[in-house]
Structures are given as structure tokens and as C-alpha cells.
Amino acid sequence: MTDGTLITLISVGVTVLFMLGVPVFLVIGYWVIGTSFVLSLPLLNIGQALSDVFTNGFALLAMPLFILTGDLINRSGIARRLSDYAYACLGWIRGGLSMAALGACGLFAAISGSNSATTATIGSMLHPEMVKGGYDERFSAATAAAGGCVGIIIPPSIIFIVYGFLMNLPISELFIAGIVPGAMMVLAMMIVAFVLSFVNKWGILINLSFARMLKTGIGAWLGFFAIGLVLWGIYTGRFSPTEAAGVTVGFCVIVGFICLPLYKMMGKEEDRPLEDKSFAEMLLVQGFSPIELPSITMRSAQITGILAPLIAVSVVMQQNLSVLGAQQTIGDFVTGMGGYYAVLFTAMAIVFICGMVLESLPVTIILAPILAPIAHEVGVEPVQFAVIFLVGASIGFITPPYGLNLYVASGVTGVPYFRLLPYTVPYLVALLLVWLVVALVPGLSTGLVELMR
Template identity: 85%
Template sequence: MTDGTIVTLISIGVTILFMLGVPVFLVIGYWVIGMSFLLALPLLNIGAALADVFTDGFALLAMPLFILTGDLINRSGIARRLSDFAYACLGWIRGGLAMAALGACGLFAAISGSNSATTATIGSMLHPEMVKGGYDERFSAATAAAGGTVGIIIPPSIIFIVYGFLLNLPISDLFVAGIIPGTLMVIAMMTAAFILSWKNKWGILIGLSFGRIVKTAIGAWLGFFAIGLVLWGIYTGKFSPTEAAGVTVGFCIIVGFISLPLYRMINHGRGDDRPDIADRTYSEMLVVRGFGPLELPSITMRSAQITGILAPLIAVSVVMQQILSVMGAQEVISAFVIGMGGYYAVLFTAMAIVFVSGMVLESLPVTIILAPILAPIAAQVGIDPIQFAVIFLVGASIGFITPPYGLNLYVASGVTGVPYFQLLPYTVPYLVALISVWILISLVPELSTLLLPGR
């Protein structure tokens, strides 16, 4: 049996495992072990590579810290206040609650940097509200899944940190480059939600109230402060993205501890779930629910569980990239892409590869495996490295709602109880909106580089 046949059989085998629901980490791990035996590579190399990824990658330390930040702002009640503010601004429009959910995803993403955390948090909070408000439950769940795509584009972004680590690009520049594209993604999805809601007459409208907007803005002040703290610190150079993550975690813990007794004193046992913001005083809105020291271990454990899923996936994907390099896959892909022709041919071929890969793999392995291959090719034809990073990662984020993988669809299904396959038809309008923005970003470099200093 030839080596090529063995490679094919191993690849088919792990593909079957993936289709049967085996976790992606194990699927890639089995492939790596099989290829190591075939190429006579020592298994010790796998262990060494897994260790090196995190002992040599200071930037990757930001990942678990931003994941913890997302859980802290959710438990403290800050995320709920951000969603209340978004609904106050948009609830008077047909489809306003759906649009508010997408806006809340953008605000939550600006603190957490995680797609799955964004989908899970906003989905669990607003899906019941959307269903009670007259929206189709499948559309509501699909909206949460689609909104989560901006979790890795709007800064701070976990995947931008990984990309910058791999390609040796300034992470702060990558964060700045994601602001306009991430905003456009939210606006495009809001437009799709408005059209669908208007067509189907979904949603109960609330009156536009300046007082309600002011009150909810006051209620969300801690969320705005956290967003401003991260962006100010990184863009002024006061601290690195990793340090920013640590500062944000510390801020959220202090806020949580201080807020709990104040919240109980001011609210007199009343919660944030009262149906009308008008029932709350300004002093009640000023303080969030918070959490106590005894709750911190459970919050940290939840974040650790998510990190425990993502971190090994990054590490084993790095080993996969090394094996692909030994097999000559990088040269084959490079020759294929370069052979397509000039600037636009290379650009759109690279985008197609990212899109197809995102349909079957999570964004982390897609980034780790393909970015080091495609980014140098893009640079050869004159594509700005920062712009290509944004193009690459927007394409990877679209993969979160494209079957058969579609991580956000699984997350949304889990937190809402809507079956996975029932979500798929309702993701199509959001896919169209996101792909339209993706093409626009690829054709207009200034959308990625306009805010960068010296550009």
C-alpha cells in the first residue's frame, strides 16, 4: 500500500469520526498521530510542540483572560444592561428586539473577544424575550448565532491575538483594523433582521423614549467604561493586549464584589427582570447586580472549561501545520493560489479557501493552518498584511454559521433548545449580509486601514 493511499485512508477515517460527532480536537489529534507514524516522526515532537505553543506565546495568555472577562460581565449583570440599552435605542423599529440583540452582541464582543461567549450570553438572555415578543423561535436562535460572528472581529479579539502571534503582526494594529469591518457586519445583519421582521410582521414595538435611552445608558455605564478601558489602554500603548485582558478581569472582579452589597441595598431585593425600565429609579440603574467572592470559583471554572477546549485545539493545530509543512502541503497550496494569476485572482481564491475551510473547521485551526500559507502569498501580490488579516478572519467568522460545522449554531441550539437543523434556513439572510460585507472589505482596503496611524 502506497503512502498516498494510507494518507487518504487516515483522512477519510478522521472525517468519518468528525461526521459522527467526535470533538474536533480529537479528530485533528488522531490525524496528527497517524501522520506521525507514517512519516516516522517521533511522538515526542507532539508533546514538545504542545508545550512550546503556550510557554513561548505570551500573547496567547490573553485568550483565557478575555474568556473569563465575558463570564464575569455576564454574571455581574453588565451584559444585561448593555442589551437593555440596545433595546431602548432600537425597540421602536419593526424587528427592533432582533436588531437590539445584534447590537448587544457587538457591545458584548467589545469586551469579551469570543464568538461562542457572545452567542451563549446574548442567546440565553434575549431568545426568551424575542419569543415572548412575537418572533419565531428559530429566527431568534439564528439571530443569536449570527450576532456571535462579530465576537472575533470587534476588538478585543481572541483570534486576532492568535493571528498576530502566528504572523508577527502588531496585535494593537489588528484590533484597530477590526473596528470598521465589525461595525459594518453588525449593521448588515441588522438590515437583514429588519427586512425579515418587516416581511413577517414579527416583534412588538415599544415607543421611542429619550428618557428610557438615558436611563438604560446610565445602567450600562460600567460596560461602556470596560470597553473604553480596553481600547484606551491598547491604542495608547499603556499596556499590551495581554495586559489589557488582565486589567479588564481585575476591573470586573472589583466591580462585581463592590456592586453586590450596593445593589441589594438600593434595589431592596428587586431584580433586573422587571418588564419595564420605567419601574426602576436612576439609582437602581446605576448599580449592577454583581457577585460575591463565593461565586468567583464557579465563574472561573466555567471559563477554564472553555479555555480547556480551545487551548488544546490551538496546540494540536500547530502540530498539524508542522506535519503539513513536512508533507509539502504549503508548497502545493502556494503554487495553486499563485497560479491563479494577479491581485484579484489570488485574493478571491484565498477567500474561497478560507470559506470552504470554515465550513468544516473551527476558526482557530483554520487560522493556524492556513494563515501562514496564504498571508505571504497575499503579500507577494501587494495585499496589505493588515487588510488581509481582516479579510481572512472575517471569512473565518462566517464559518461560525455555515454548516456542517457552524460552531455558533451548535451553541445557539444548546442555549435555546431549538434543534440545529431548524436554524439553518434562518441563517441564510445573515450569511448573505455577512458575505456582502466580506466582499466590500476585500475591495476597499481603507475599511481596514483607515483608523491605523500613519496610513
């Protein structure tokens, strides 16, 4: 039996295991071990590769801190204030709470830079509220999963850092280039949420109140300050994204420790109706005590423990694919397409397909060095292709069988993975349309960059 036949059988076998409910980490791990035997690669190489990912992986250094930032913002009440502001702006529209959840995802993404942290935080916080408000629990969980896709597009973004490092592009320009496409993704998903909510009569409407918008906007000042802190530090070069995550963690810890005793001195509770809160109360969040910090950290560690192994085995999978000659094959295939649009759409199709089975980091590591030079040769501006590439990679977070955000949303909401899929489809269609528009209109990616130059 040839090596190709054996690898095909292994691939079919692990696909069956996935369909039977085996965790995706084990599925990919089985494929890596099986192909290593077929290719006569020492298993020691797997252990070494995994070790290198965790000890030398630049992007992964920031991941635990970004996830911890999300949990701290959630526990301190900052995320709740951002959500209240989004709901005050959109709650008067049918489906306003679901739209507010997506808006909150956009705001939170500007702090965390992580798709999984965005999904986990907004999902755990607003899923119960949406269910209480009459939304289908599957739709609520799918909304959190889809909203998390903007976590790596709206700056700051770890994956933009990785892409810029790999392709030698200015990271600040990549951040600027992601602003408009990220906003378009949020807007497109809001339209989907509105349509589905209108058709199904979901949600409880509130009155349009500019006073409520002002009050919640003032109440969310700590969240806006955290966003400004991250963006200011990165854009001015004061600190790297990893350092930005560390600074934000420190800021959230200080806010949590200071605000809790002050809030208790007022004798108030965070869950009291907004209308009953004084101006002074709106300036403070609930905070948390030092005793709570270990449990918050443990929750972040649990999420990291889910994500890091998936990323690590995906990187090892990339190495085995390289040995199999997949990179050379892909490069020759795309080059043979010919013209501008043929190469561009072929590259997009490859990114989409790979995003269905791999995390965005290994997809970027594998494909960016192959596809970006080919796209540049046919006239695609490098910064524009970076945005096209990474928007496509972000869509992979809600495309089965991998769909990392779907796993995260399922974990924090308790809704089974496969029950999320029907309500993910409309969001997927909307994001694909945005992706197409971003690809066809270069100015959406490069306009702000050229303006800032």
C-alpha cells in the same frame, strides 16, 4: 497501499464519524493520530505539541480571561444593561430584539475580544428573552452564533494580535482597521434579522422613547467604562491584550462585589421593569457575592475546556499538514493564479474553505505566512489583506462542519447543532457580501489607519 491512499481513507472515515455525531475534537484527533501513523511520526510528538500549545501559546493565555470577563459581565448585570440600551434604541423596529442582540454582540466584542465568549454570553442572556418574545428558537440561537463572528474583528481582538505578531505589522493599526468592517458586519446581520422578523412577524414592538434611550444609556455606563478601559489600555500601550483581559476581570470583580450590597440596600431587584427604576438604581448593577465567584469561574473553565482542546488539536493538524507539503502546494497554487484579483479571490477562497474545518487560530498560523507575502507582491496593502484574511476566518465560525460558534450557541441554548443551520444561511450570505465589499474597497480597512497616521 500508498500513503496518499491511506490518508484519503482516514479523511473519509473521520468525515463519516462527524456526520454520525462524533464530537469534532475527537474527529480531528483521530485524523491526527491516523496520519501520524501513516507518516511514521511518533505519538510523543502529539503530546509535546499539545503541551506547547497550552504552555507557550501566546493567544491562549488571554482566552480564559476573556471568557471569564464575559461571564462576570453577564452575572454582574453589565451585559444586561448593554442589551437594554441596544433594545431601547432598536426595539421599536420589527425584529428589534434580535437586532439588539446583534448590537449587544458588537458592544460585548469590544470588551471580550472573543467570538466564543460573545456567543456564549449574548446567547445565554437573550435567547430566552427572544423565545418569550415569539422568535423561533432556532433563529434566536443562530443569531447569537452569527453575532459572535464580530468578536475577533471589532477591537480588541486576540487574533489580530497573533496576525500582527506573525507578519510584523503594527497591532494598533490592525485594531483601527477592524473598526469599520466590524461595524459593517453587525449592520448587515441586523438587516437580515429585520427581514426575517418582518416576514415571519416575530417580536413584540416597544414605543420609540428617547427618554428610555437616555435612561438605559446611563444605566450602561459601567459597560461603556469597561470598553473604554480595554481600548485605552491597549491603544496607549499601558498593557498588552492579555493584561487588558486581566485588568477587566479585576474591574468586573470589584464592580460585582461593591454593587451587590449597595443594590440590596435599596431593596430592589434587577428584573424589575425599567420604568420603575430610579436614577440611583440605574447607576448600579445587580453584582454578585464572593460565594458566587467559584461557580462563575467554573462555568468559564467549562467553556475553555471545550475550546482549548479544539484549538490544540487543530495546531497539531497544521503540523501534520506541513509534513504532507500542504503549505508549499498552496503557495505554488496561489502564485500561479497571476494578477491582483485572481490572487486575492483565490486566497479568500482558500481561507473560507479552511475556515470550514479549522479554528481561526490555526488557519492564521498556517495560511497567513503563505498568503500575505503573495498578496503583497501583487499589490494588496498588508493591513488591508490582514482585515480581509481575518474577516474570512471569522465567517468560518458559522460554516459547518466546524462552525465553532454554532457549537457554542447550541451548548448555551440547548438547540441541536443541525437545527441551527437553516437560519444560519441568511447571516452567512450577508457576511460573505460584506467580506466581498471589504476586499474590493481598500479604504474601508485602511481609511481610518491613514487618518490616524
